[in-house]
Amino acid sequence: MDFKKLFYGLGVLCLPWTGFTQELLPLEQAISTALENNYNIQMEKYNVEISENNVSRAVSGQMPTLQHQVSYEWGYSNAEIETLNQSPGEANSEPLELDGTSQELVIQPQLDVPIFEGFRGRYRYKQLENTYQMSELQLTGVIEQTISSTVSAYLEVARLQSRLAIDEENIVISNDRWQRVTEDAKFGAANSIQRLQAEVDLKTDSANYRNSVLAYENSRRDLNLVMAQSPEEVFTVQEDVMLSNDLRYDQLEEEMKANNTQLNLSKLSISNAAYDVKINESTMFPRVSGYANYTYLDSEDEANFLQANTVYGPSVGVSLSWSVFTGGANKIQRQNAQVSLDREKTSLSSTTLNLQKELRNAYAQYTNNKQQLRIEKSNLAIYERNYQKNSEDYKFGLVDASDVRTAQQNLSLAKNRINDLVYNVKQSEIQLLELSGRLTQQTH
Numbered sequence: 001m002d003f004k005k006l007f008y009g010l011g012v013l014c015l016p017w018t019g020f021t022q023e024l025l026p027l028e029q030a031i032s033t034a035l036e037n038n039y040n041i042q043m044e045k046y047n048v049e050i051s052e053n054n055v056s057r058a059v060s061g062q063m064p065t066l067q068h069q070v071s072y073e074w075g076y077s078n079a080e081i082e083t084l085n086q087s088p089g090e091a092n093s094e095p096l097e098l099d100g101t102s103q104e105l106v107i108q109p110q111l112d113v114p115i116f117e118g119f120r121g122r123y124r125y126k127q128l129e130n131t132y133q134m135s136e137l138q139l140t141g142v143i144e145q146t147i148s149s150t151v152s153a154y155l156e157v158a159r160l161q162s163r164l165a166i167d168e169e170n171i172v173i174s175n176d177r178w179q180r181v182t183e184d185a186k187f188g189a190a191n192s193i194q195r196l197q198a199e200v201d202l203k204t205d206s207a208n209y210r211n212s213v214l215a216y217e218n219s220r221r222d223l224n225l226v227m228a229q230s231p232e233e234v235f236t237v238q239e240d241v242m243l244s245n246d247l248r249y250d251q252l253e254e255e256m257k258a259n260n261t262q263l264n265l266s267k268l269s270i271s272n273a274a275y276d277v278k279i280n281e282s283t284m285f286p287r288v289s290g291y292a293n294y295t296y297l298d299s300e301d302e303a304n305f306l307q308a309n310t311v312y313g314p315s316v317g318v319s320l321s322w323s324v325f326t327g328g329a330n331k332i333q334r335q336n337a338q339v340s341l342d343r344e345k346t347s348l349s350s351t352t353l354n355l356q357k358e359l360r361n362a363y364a365q366y367t368n369n370k371q372q373l374r375i376e377k378s379n380l381a382i383y384e385r386n387y388q389k390n391s392e393d394y395k396f397g398l399v400d401a402s403d404v405r406t407a408q409q410n411l412s413l414a415k416n417r418i419n420d421l422v423y424n425v426k427q428s429e430i431q432l433l434e435l436s437g438r439l440t441q442q443t444h
Helices: 002-014 025-039 040-053 118-186 192-226 247-257 261-284 329-395 403-436
Strands: 065-081 094-115 288-302 309-323
Touching: 025 118, 025 288, 040 118, 040 247, 040 288, 118 192, 118 261, 247 261, 247 403, 261 329, 329 403
Parallel strands: none
Antiparallel strands: 065 094, 094 288, 288 309
16 A cells, blocks of 8 residues: 555645635624524514513503493393372272383493502503613623624634644644655665654544544534524634733623623612512502593383483593402512512622622633643743754654654644633633623624
C-alpha cells in the first residue's frame, strides 16, 4: 500500500470539509434569524397583544354598560273568578270562568353606570397595566434566552472551527515529517521504526481531525436548530467575536438590580399582589350605581278582566348595595390576599439573593478564565520556540522523532487550551450580560 498517497490524501482532501470557502454567517445575522424564526417569541408577542388590549377601563369595570332586553311570552290558562257582592243582603254572584291565550312582549334597554365600588375598578385597572408590563418582560426574557442560546451555539461552532485549523496544521506537520522519514529511509538515513512512528503520528492526527469535523458539523446543526432553519444549511462563522469590553462587578451589580428581567417580574408580582389586597378590602365599602332604562310592555290575556295592557316610558334610579355578612368569606379572601402579598415579598428576597450569588459566581469564573487565558497566551511563545528548536535539532540528528512529536503535541495542546479559554471567557460574558439585563442591548 502506498502510505504516502493515503495519508497525504487524509491531510489534504479533508481540508474542504471545514467549509472555510463557504459563506460567512455574522453573529448579528445569526441572532436576527433566531429572533425572527423563534416560535416561543411569536407566541409571547400574542400574549403581549392580549395584555395590551386588556388595559382598558371597560375590562376593569369602570365604564357604563348598556344592555338591551327583549322578551316574549305566550301561554294558555283557565281562570275562575269569584267577585264580592258589595250590596248588603245580596248573595255573591256566580263565579266567572274565563279561558284563553295570553302573550306578553317586553322591550327594555338599560344603561348601568358604576358610581362607587370602593375603588375596585381603579385597582383592577392598575393590575391590568402591571400585567401588560409583565407580559412585555416575559417576552424580553424569551428574547434574552434565545439570544443567549444563539450566541452560545455560535461560539461553539467558532471554537470547533478554530480547532479544525489547529488539527489541519498538525496533519500538515505530521505529513511533512512522514514524507521526510520516507525519503530518508530510501537512502538508509532512517530505520523502519522511525517510519512506522511517523505513520502512527499521521494516523492519529488524521483521526483527531475527523473527530473534530464530526463535532464541528454537529455544532453547526445545533446552531441551525436554534435559528429554526434546516440542519443542512452550511456556513462559516466569525472566530473573533467581540461581546463586551472589560466588565466591572460593581457596575454589573447595579445594572442587575435595575434591569434584570427575573427581578423586575418579581417586583411587578408584588405590585399586583398589593392591588389584590386593596381589591378585596373594597368589599367593606358600599357599592353605588346608577341606571336609566326605557320600558315598553305590551300584554294580552283572554283569561283576565284586563285583557290588554300597554305600558311604556323611561325611568332612572340609583342603587346602593352593601355586603353586610357573607359567612366570613370576604374576610378569608382578604386574609389570603395578604398572605399572597407576603409570599411574593419572600419570593423577591429569595430571587435577589440567588441572583447575587449567580452574579458573584459568574464574575469569579469570568475573571479566572481571563487570568488563565493571559497565562496560556504568555506560555504559547515558549511552546512555539521549543517546537522550532526541536524541529531544527531533528534535521541535524540531535534529537529523535519522539522529541519532535512531543513538542508538536505540547504546542497543539497549548493552542487548544487558548481556544477553549477564549470560548469560556465569552460564555462567562454572556451569562454576566444576561444577569445584568444588558444582553439585548449588547448584541444589537
